[in-house]
């Protein structure tokens with residue numbers, strides 16, 4: 493079905509590739525409203541975009557000929573999707589901090605449709621922590637991102653920062669224009685992040701998990717219509733808007749909370765890196781150093797409950813349960829054992845020794861294994877894309 497797509501072009505060299513994108517969206521029958529920042533008009537002319545989109549290109553907040561200054565509200569109301577491509581570091585920063593000082597940034601603020609951001613810039617700029625933090629802020633607000641590609645860049649260097657292929661941008665646009673609602677009327681509980689096991693009032697044992705994978709799963713399930721309970725260990729990530737959020741600290745606490753809600757859930761996904769051990773006797777006071785430098789401080793550890801195993805014992809006939817297997821060797825074999833021992837339907841096998849996979853990374857490399865023995869290795873993907881693939885497999889099992 494024809495939709496209205498806003499294309500916001502900002503000042504990057506990849507702006508010229510957006511001519512092809514606009515042309516192909518038109519061929520697919522969509523209405524396209526092109527907006528350009530002043531910087532973008534240095535890279536490609538509004539006339540090109542006007543000719544391809546078949547309508548006036550909007551560049552100026554204060555241009556009466558373009559309909560004067562409430563135009564940004566009118567435009568925003570018409571959009572089914574807003575795409576910012578290429579998105580420069582500067583424009584990403586403006587969006588992340590709510591600035592509205594030109595036509596496109598005011599449309600972004602007034603817009604209530606989904607937003608797809610397609611960054612493209614020099615590798616060092618893209619990897620700059622400030623830019624990455626701004627991207628993380630926007631992701632927390634629910635903005636969708638397409639990862640830039642790697643290769644030769646216009647600035648003469650090679651690396652991450654290329655605009656993805658127009659075909660890939662089109663594909664993501666179509667996905668966002670017709671979102672799947674295949675988890676409607678389903679309740680899903682996801683656990684995420686690490687747990688903390690106290691040693692004394694100031695120290696604890698934890699692990700490297702940040703919660704990215706579990707939070708991505710919660711966002712994906714929400715966007716596909718599910719009611720989502722997110723049980724999370726301590727995490728720096730923003731809580732996705734719309735989830736029922738249950739913050740916890742220790743593995744035991746996480747287990748108790750999940751057992752409370754299990755019976756009401758259709759799907760349970762264990763993405764948390766649950767601490768397997770806790771300190772047998774937590775010291776009431778801070779453990780002090782002494783003059784005796786030969787003294788050994790020994791922590792006695794006892795095993796925590798295996799949360800998924802406990803939930804697996806109480807699983808009902810139509811409940812789907814998914815776990816992860818963080819492995820450093822014999823990945824598939826160990827994952828299959830965990831699938832059976834925890835009574836799961838699907839396990840996401842994760843070789844945590846692979847670069848850009850596992851804990852704290854933005855990407856992941858996993859294999860999905862189900863009870864019937866099917867084994868689907870996925871290429872390296874963003875954690876959002878892995879989340880979508882996992883939810884697809886869950887839907888297929890429902």
Ligand code: CTP
Pocket residue numbers: 743762763764765766767768796797798799800801814815816817818819830
């Ligand atoms: N898990 C759990 N409770 C635990 C440990 C793990 O629910 N106490 C869940 C994890 O959330 C994950 C799956 O079980 O979905 C596998 O976790 P993993 O750390 O890979 O394995 P373990 O079961 O802890 O086994 P091992 O440490 O021996 O590899």
